[in-house]
Amino acid sequence: MRPPPAPVLNAFGLQDSCPRLLAGGRGTTWHAGNCILKPVDLTEGELCWQAATLAALAPARLRLCTPHLSRHGTYLIEGWAAWTFLPGCHEPGRWDDILQVARELHDALAPLPLPEFLGARRDAWAHADRVAWGEQSIEAYLSIPVVRTLAALRRPVVAPAQLIHGDLTGNVLFLDGNTPAVIDLSLYWRPVAYAAGIVVADALVWEGADERLLTTADEWPDFAQCFVRALLFRIVTDTLRNHGTVNAQPYERAVELACGLVAR
Template identity: 40%
Template sequence: MHDTDAAAPAVEVLRAFGGGEARPRPLAGGRGLTWRAGDLVLRPHDGRVVTDWRSAVLATLPHTAEFRTPRPVAARHGGWRVGSWEAWEWVPGAADEHRVEDVLRAGAAFHRAVAHLDRPAFLDEGDETVAPNDAWRRADRIAWGEAPMLHDPTLQRLGAAFRPVRSSPQLVHGDLLGNVLFTEGQPPTIIDWPPTWRPAGTGLAIAAVDAVCWHGVPTDRLAALGAGIPEWRQFLVRALAFRVATLHLLGAWDGAAVVRHRPVVDAVA
């Protein structure tokens, strides 16, 4: 976490978003780049195209009893960005990675709510408005056979288990588990949406794999977590390949990571 004033949004940014004189304080998560100032949450935006598209979608997306999202906050000039920053309303709550069934239920409701939206152009490979591929985007393409598989025994094993997926793609939240906040008396709040275009089961499977690999959820619960989801096993294989490939590309795939992931690989591959 960055806890120095140098990393915080400037007072001019706060004023532009209507934040007054509240002193920004760093929040946990968000790669140490997210700040709260009063009723505002500020974070570096993801570029003009992605930020403006996502803010416009979430500004009017209907909420239900099963999920909600923070609303973006427009600047005084009417846009969604000020300098390198975007702003969102502060919504109380805390993530609980052990409540994986509740996370999946909220994620499924969110996916139903955005299922009617068209694929945004910025997700197309080669779009010059998008920054060069990052590790997560490249790993996603590897997991779906759109980029060459890395030379690693675990990934080769997972790749051998790939089968064609017939479920239709749509907009998906690709990092649900730590980004669903719970608070008493309110629907779960889904934050930090990294939009991807995959079958909806993909986002749910990534959350399930994360819960087993990193939060002590037993491996034998994987099947039950996907009850009623067509092609669930294939989504688990792709989700695991995505996470392993990401660790490779970030230079974090080591002996300890192999041991941590082996039981899940054995279960799905």
């Protein structure tokens, strides 16, 4: 991945910095000066919404990563955006702490109305989310056994929807002596338990968590059904990003746990 070009660095006041590619971020995220830069498919309107909304939220026990305004008065330059750099790192295994961050973040997000731009999203993640929630057809994915199993587990959800961050697992940063930082806002209009379900799914599938984590998260209303949909969301996303194929083996234990959770 090429670094941000000179006009982008100049626009964000970073012309004297030497960009450094960061691990994670799908290999497209760079640290330069006091900013993080990456190419995005967000609109100027979405970035303006983030800047205004996150600055107004300012939860006491969290640091929030906000978009950085360019010298031109815009947040988007040649397809690149910049965010204020927040020190810290993802620490595998801190799932309970991430779930606590989820509570505090979503308490702050709860009063906000549904942004119009969410309905216009057409990326793989938005499609997979709609499939998981029955808003788009799941038919194309039913050849995958774990998808068939999860689809059969779905029942109506009554917990209210609100703005959530749907990708917290790797996007909560910890640093001794500092409050946790939340980065890479990934917005959906779903029950808060869905955000928790995605964290638990990621922890079980990719980070070796045991089933005790289900007990911790089961406090959220409709958690079992949101966990089922979280697994569907991740599996469908993986399928889309791998050109129609998916290695389902890592998901099998989590799907078995979902079956047990729904059967309670």
